[in-house]
Amino acid sequence: MKVWWRLSDYISHRRAGEAYVRCLETAGFEPARGPEDADLAVVHEDPLFWPRIFRACPILSEMPVAGYAVWEGGTLPEVYRQGLSLVREVWTASTFSADALAQGHPCVKVLPHVVEVVEPAAQDLRWAAERLGAGRYFFSIVDALNPRKNLEALLRVFARVHAVVPDVRLVLKQYRKEVPLRGLSGVVSLGGDMTDGQIAALHRGALAYVAPHRGEAWGLGLSEAMSHGVPVLATGWSGNMEYMDEGNSVPLHYELEAVGGRMAGLLPHFTPDMLWARVDEGHLEREMLRLVRRGPDPAMCVRARAVAERFSPARVAAVLGVLLRGFYSRNI
Structure with a gap:
């Protein structure tokens, strides 16, 4: 199964997304070069921008798409609601963030961030x-x-x-x-x-x-x-x-x-x-x-x-694999 993970340009979102992409193969999936080459997609970006992403890439409306987003407060921003309506599931880093995003979407799941130890040379x-x-x-x-x-x-x-x-x-x-x-x-x-x-x-x-x-x-x-x-x-x-x-x-x-x-x-x-x-x-x-x-x-x-x-890459990859397989089976 091929997965297109749409990465953000924002530094922290992109860094977290790149770690998930590295986890894909461990979880048994192949990273796709683009949505036209994928069985499903994950849009990893601030939901404020999801409508623009869907307009620029119409194929997303014809395939299973999960949205990866985070929020730092307890109340869902109103500007997120339109974007949340475009995806079939929402994934986020923590239970705290999930509780907020669930105020605007019926299916929110937790995918923790990867914690990788970098040894200084x-x-x-x-x-x-x-x-x-x-x-x-x-x-x-x-x-x-x-x-x-x-x-x-x-x-x-x-x-x-x-x-x-x-x-x-x-x-x-x-x-x-x-x-x-x-x-x-x-x-x-x-x-x-x-x-x-x-x-x-x-x-x-x-x-x-x-x-x-x-x-x-x-x-x-x-x-x-x-x-x-x-x-x-x-x-x-x-x-x-x-x-x-x-x-x-x-x-x-x-x-x-x-x-x-x-x-x-x-x-x-x-x-x-x-x-x-x-x-x-x-x-x-x-x-x-x-x-x-x-x-x-x-x-x-x-x-x-x-x-x-x-939260090692291997353990997060296992969680990611469960989410992807469940998402695919529910939406195909």
Whole structure:
């Protein structure tokens, strides 16, 4: 059976989709070059764009199509409903995301993201040492333009931690567009393209990966950090709780609050009355200081690393195979 997996151009969606394509052969399927060469298709993209994709590729309306999408909030965006109506099933990364998407589609199934461990080569470790020098640091991969990632809270909390422990740093890998962060003591901002090995080297050297986000459908950076046995400090709400718990990470306390006008003005997906998380900054500060003073808990690091086995390519390929065979049998 041939499967056409339509990949997104958005960096995180594309990366997750490419991992699924690699899983196809393991699951017993052949990747197709295009929909005309396929028995079924998976459109992996924001549902806002599905109507446009179907118009550009009319053959999709004549074949079984599953849509792969994620959503980072508890309420389905109205702009998703038209796109969701075009596909026969919806697949998504987490139970949290599935609950939201089920508000607009009767058949939503969970296909977890693949967690692949990338081993940094010797040159990657040398590169990190040359860029950062010696010393302890916290690490985070951030989109400074997206309020959902909550970089502002991370910078506020780190400033307080740095005032107590001046030799600790915060290393930020910015993606999409690098925003200047000059004049912030102890903050190292890294932009531009990096290899997977270089990112792995940054993970390996970190005290912890820190993500006081307002909502995630999964959180690729978080699961990636855990695959290296790195402590993860992240808001204890939304899709990352698919694999985080108090034994393998530090889910941060939070309260739910209205999204408000700022985010609603940036993306049509949000309305001001939707809810997302406001992290407990005091809890984050205490946990960062505890790590600086006591170091990571070795048992927690071992349990964190186990996430890579739980969501290994082989295991996710098995889930993918069940979904594809069931989808095909129901729709042919």
